[in-house]
Amino acid sequence: MKCEIKKADCESYIGEVVSEKIDLTFLDPPFNQNKEYLSHNDDMSSSEYWSWMRRICGLVYKHTSKGGAIYFMQREKNTNSVLDSLKSTGWEFQNLIIWRKKTSAVPGAKRFGKHYQIIAFFTKGKSPRVFNRLRIDPPLLQNQKHIRQNGIYITDVWDDIRELTSGYFAGGEPLRFKNGERVHRQQSPIKLLTRIILSSSNVGDLVFDPFAGTGTTLIVANQLKRRSLGIEVDQTNVNFIKDRIKEEREVDNIFKFRNEYINTKNLKNIWPFDEEFEKTGFTLQEHLFKKNVKHTNLC
Numbered sequence: 001m002k003c004e005i006k007k008a009d010c011e012s013y014i015g016e017v018v019s020e021k022i023d024l025t026f027l028d029p030p031f032n033q034n035k036e037y038l039s040h041n042d043d044m045s046s047s048e049y050w051s052w053m054r055r056i057c058g059l060v061y062k063h064t065s066k067g068g069a070i071y072f073m074q075r076e077k078n079t080n081s082v083l084d085s086l087k088s089t090g091w092e093f094q095n096l097i098i099w100r101k102k103t104s105a106v107p108g109a110k111r112f113g114k115h116y117q118i119i120a121f122f123t124k125g126k127s128p129r130v131f132n133r134l135r136i137d138p139p140l141l142q143n144q145k146h147i148r149q150n151g152i153y154i155t156d157v158w159d160d161i162r163e164l165t166s167g168y169f170a171g172g173e174p175l176r177f178k179n180g181e182r183v184h185r186q187q188s189p190i191k192l193l194t195r196i197i198l199s200s201s202n203v204g205d206l207v208f209d210p211f212a213g214t215g216t217t218l219i220v221a222n223q224l225k226r227r228s229l230g231i232e233v234d235q236t237n238v239n240f241i242k243d244r245i246k247e248e249r250e251v252d253n254i255f256k257f258r259n260e261y262i263n264t265k266n267l268k269n270i271w272p273f274d275e276e277f278e279k280t281g282f283t284l285q286e287h288l289f290k291k292n293v294k295h296t297n298l299c
């Protein structure tokens with residue numbers, strides 16, 4: 001299955017590297033917060049930054065299949081600009097997802113603490129070409145008495161995915177240099193990409209990430225048997241992505257999340273089963289145990 005990373009500036013190269021239609025894009029650009037990037041100026045003027053984002057949204061739109069999807073992640077304070085960048089380049093609104101990150105809020109002395117990031121979900125045309133209605137089974141609330149038979153549909157508030165913060169809770173997932181330092185402060189969790197890719201693509205579709213960072217999108221797409229293409233401007237990141245794809249780290253194995261979606265009607269089609277597992281006759285838990293994959297909600 002194609003799983004390809006290109007070292008390039010995405011704006012200049014989208015047209016050159018994308019020869020087939022894109023079915024799903026995860027757009028997680030630098031947030032222009034004057035963060036330290038190896039090969040990027042994260043301190044542009046606001047108008048310069050947002051006209052860049054509009055150009056990227058327009059280019060991705062041009063290369064997207066009819067009904068294809070884009071998920072644009074940003075800080076909540078930029079919601080207006082995100083929606084404007086997408087609408088003005090032809091995209092149709094589907095959802096504004098609130099990703100409540102399971103980590104402490106950023107405190108504010110004169111306003112409420114900030115506890116979420118936004119992910120704008122838009123499609124090319126009103127009707128998505130793929131939308132798989134995933135079901136999960138979160139813990140019951142105190143006032144909910146009846147045990148669910150087959151879970152619930154996911155809503156536009158995602159509060160079960162942990163951000164890869166610094167320190168202990170970042171766990172083993174972040175890529176690190178030999179001295180233990182994180183390679184990339186903005187690495188997205190594999191659990192987030194698992195949800196996005198399962199929802200808005202099918203097996204064999206082309207998943208695109210113009211700001212690939214550590215390659216999370218590619219790592220997940222590959223396991224879900226989607227084709228994938230990433231662009232990343234920084235050579236160090238590109239090297240780490242190549243190693244990450246080759247290495248198949250156990251901590252990047254998304255199989256541990258499969259049980260959470262077990263109530264989804266077409267799960268077998270959108271997340272093809274490990275044939276080796278099917279033949280064994282083991283239960284999923286036994287299989288995970290054998291593969292030494294911890295089934296956890298903590299990631």
Ligand SMILES: C[S@@+](CC[C@H](N)C(=O)[O-])C[C@H]1O[C@@H](n2cnc3c(N)ncnc32)[C@H](O)[C@@H]1O
Pocket residue numbers: 008009010011028029030031037038039040184186187188189210211212213214215216217231232233234237
């Ligand atoms: C927020 S990070 C993406 C993190 C990614 N989602 C992950 O899971 O690792 C944005 C990335 O865009 C890259 N970048 C910045 N300018 C770029 C450009 N013009 N073309 C391609 N990549 C670029 C940065 O080097 C950085 O790695």
